[in-house]
Amino acid sequence: MSFMPVILWSDALVFLLLAAGGVMAWSVRRREHLLLPWKRVAKNSTAMASLLVLSLFLIIGLLDTCHYRVALPEQNNGEAVYSPEVLSLFDKLVDPLRIHTEKTYSAPLAVTLYAKESMTDAQGRIVRDYPRLQYGGAHLGEVTQRDSDVLKRAILGAAAGALVGLLLIRVGRRRIPQRAVLVFILVIATVIGAAVNVAAVYHLLGTDKVGQDVLFLSLKSIRTGLIIGSVTTLVTLPLALFFGIAAGYFRGWIDDVIQYIYTVLSSIPSVLLIAAAVLMMQVTIDTHPEWFDTSASRADLRLVFLCLILGMTSWTGLCRLLRGETLKLRELEYIQAAQSFGVSSMRILSRHILPNVMHIVLIALVMDFSALVLAEAVLSYVGVGVDPSMISFGTMINGARLEMGREPMVWWALAAAFGFMLVLVLAANLFADAVRDAFDPRLSRTEM
């Protein structure tokens, strides 16, 4: 076997989430009344367009989640030795982007470095000029050919992308009634086609300080963002659900205790709490290097802990919401009917109250997602976020911030992180809006 699959902690959690999502979708499909709001979401073209963007991000994130280690040629007593580097399917897919590192900064689509260097020319003289890049535009004979070559490649790529888009539309036209979504598919396919074709030989978004391709970094950051956004909910959900429902249903001293807990928690400045927790964890990790066989698993554990800590501080909002809703529900007559049958409290909570607050949970989760992605960026910028070796929007921004001050300015790393994050969060927000509207019983539903 030439490779060994690796399942990091965060991978396992992502798969767990996927499985949970699959089970939920399956159970919703079988129940007409639960399916109804989702059908309303499916009718909304904004929602479907943003879902399309989200699923592109999701696919990249999932590909990036399937990790493995390659076997090295040498053997140790007949046992295969694996490389200490943990790769993912996504890395393999965009291998050129990963491997093609330049010396240092280069601007988007550039064929030379961003700064002049002293070079020895053919005659042996020392000249100061912009050296050619090792990979970016290396196929060009002359620097001046670049513009026409980029244009040609972009148009060719766009055409190929548009063709694929048209094919997709032909296949999907029956199932997707909205014109807007079809047009959107075409646009996205064209853009991706152009980008892929150009990125094959250029650094589409430039390179960073150590010469890594910024497009590659941005794409790798997606997984980190998605994990922060979704795995955190694994922590918040049980806490918020249990405490919220219990406080609302039991009232009395249970309610008091839970309310005190979340009031106290939400009055501690969360950045402070997170910083303290992350630093403590960092010390623990540093003193126990024997726990980790690769640096990736070390960075990953820190990411999982960050999710945990973020989750511990962010369940209070949902909890408060659920408590209020449960206070309302517990007075409803079907709860009283269950009480008069002597149904146990736990059963009332799980059979009667939980299914009836699920729509709130869902809306809150989708809305929280974008907030968490942004929170990661802020925390990593402050320096208490993910491991510095882990690629994320936050570390990208943190790395780029000092270069903003230099002249000429290095703007592309920041702009790329900004653009990708904006698209991701905007899509998530638009989708959350559509979901909230579809589940809102107060909006009139005259279309039905």
Add this chain to the structure above:
Amino acid sequence: MPMLKVENLITTLRSGVAIVDGLSFDIAAGETFALLGESGCGKSITALSLLRLLPDGVANAGGSVQLDGVELSAMSEREMRAVRGGSMAMIFQEPGLSLNPVMTVGQQIAEVLELHCSDRDSPLLANEQRTIELLEQVGIPDPARRVREYPFQLSGGMKQRVMIAMALAGQPKLLIADEPTTALDVTIQAQVLELLRDTQQQSGMAMLLITHDLGVVAQTAHRVGVMYAGQIVEQASREQLFTQPLHPYTQKLFAALPEMRRRGETLAAIPGSVPPLGSVAQGCRFASRCDRVWEQCRVQSPQWIALADGRGVRCHLYQDRGARIGEPGARGEEGAFPVGEREGADEGCSIHVPRSMLLEVADLKVHFPIRKGLLQRVAGQVKAVDGVSLAIPRGRTLALVGESGCGKTTLGKALLQLVAPTAGSVRLAGGELVGLNARALRAQRSAMQMVFQDPYASLNPKMRVAEILEEGMSALNIGGDGAARQVHIDELLEKVGLDRAAKWRYPHEFSGGQRQRIAIARALAVSPQLLICDEPTSALDVSVQAQILNLLKMLQQELQLSYLFITHNLGVVEYLAHEVCVMYLGRIVERGTSEAVLRAPKHPYTQALLSAVPRIDGAGVARIRLEGELPSPANPPQGCHFAPRCAQVNDQCRRVYPEERVISAEHAVNCHLYSKSDGCG
């Protein structure tokens, strides 16, 4: 010249389905026109169409509305704004929701005044004066003080009066009242209806009264239009309609009313429910529920047939110009059953053979502490139920009657131990329930179950019918294994008149009446001996109410169930109950057989309550005006609780709470007017 003239009004959904389909009527100045119909027939949408305040997705699709000769549908939105609240005003159903809670009563009335009749010279002062006048006009005591109060400081009846004052502020030519008294108690309802009648007489405005209550129509309306599925099916003056209803639907509505003289009979319920919008493409919309249906009804939509003196009816039976009026089926035929033959026998056995008591309640108290201050010290007690004793024999129905807030529902829950009683005893079939722990109580749960008021809130929307029905059995561990329970569920559904296929469906697929059947089936699933029915029909339409009452009656005969029937609908009490307890402020003030209590009420409160119920025959029980409203149970009056509102009050009433006086073997009352000497007749 009519004040309001509506011709061929059509209001549709965006999909083109008509909610209001070709409505024509007119109202003269000083006249009250009532739109009578069940829920979902388009009454409220009609009112909103007149004001052009339709909700999103509903649009006016044709017809003309003329107010005092001016066409409204041609007006611009700006002109329309002057009409709303000005020459046309509306009163809504729920007074608690139609006043803005953060504005004082005076500000809200002044807002209308500023918009529609501001006095240019000294607007502010004049408005204040006028506001006070208006509040005085609608009978609010001490208006100068009330002007500065907020809605939460007013009771329900007062809020509805304020709403009326706001409507009157613009000096409207037409007042639209959309179920103005549905959310109010009978005694308050009587006050509000009287106020509406008086104001109309003074100002000579036209009034459009929207209601589902035949009693309200009988008391208030001059002419009546009966609506069914978006159409007016019959239009007549009140006298004509109540002496001889023509349309089979109207006839059925009258026949479905529970009354004393229908005791022992099955009510003439209308089968099924109102068809969903747009579901009837051809033929008469009532055809599927009509028992006089013939081929033509299913094929051809009946035309409006105008009869003599302004009457009209939409029915194929009257095609040949009313020749069939007076044929069988008209109301005159109803009630021909001798009043009490079957019933007499029924009553007889209760007197001679003492039945064993199923439920005995002695001196039950439920007090809720009022906590105040930092340390949550108990500052007082809300005495929701304050020393109630009652007993229900097997297979009988005891009705608990009283206004909202008198503690009926709390009493019901205390019996089920859903609310812990403060003191007293509840003995079910001889076994004491108060003070049992949860485990011991669970063993007793199956004997006593509850049917709730709102069928829309009493079924979990996320559970299928089979799961709902099985829940009780599995919680109490009865009904055998899974297969046996499924068989039992099938039987239950059949028993309450539902299809077996219903068990795999969710509650939202059923109508209100069907849901209530499911709720009854759920209670029956654990084979109880006593059902506590908390206003089980108050959220249902008259025709569906009759179905449910018939079902309850049938189940009682079949299963020997006892019912504790909590209600404020005295018609239902007359029809169903064997015994009645009248409750006032947490205590029972009068008890006895329903015959005795309802025919010869002794307590002044019972007398007032009975006289406040609008009768459809308009029979002249002199109305006893009840002043004021129910006092707070946190601070009940000294002496007799009813003393502050009682017309026959004396000194003793204000000092001492009256003992129970026995009037006869089956009648007792707590009132000083009946001293021990002249009791025991």
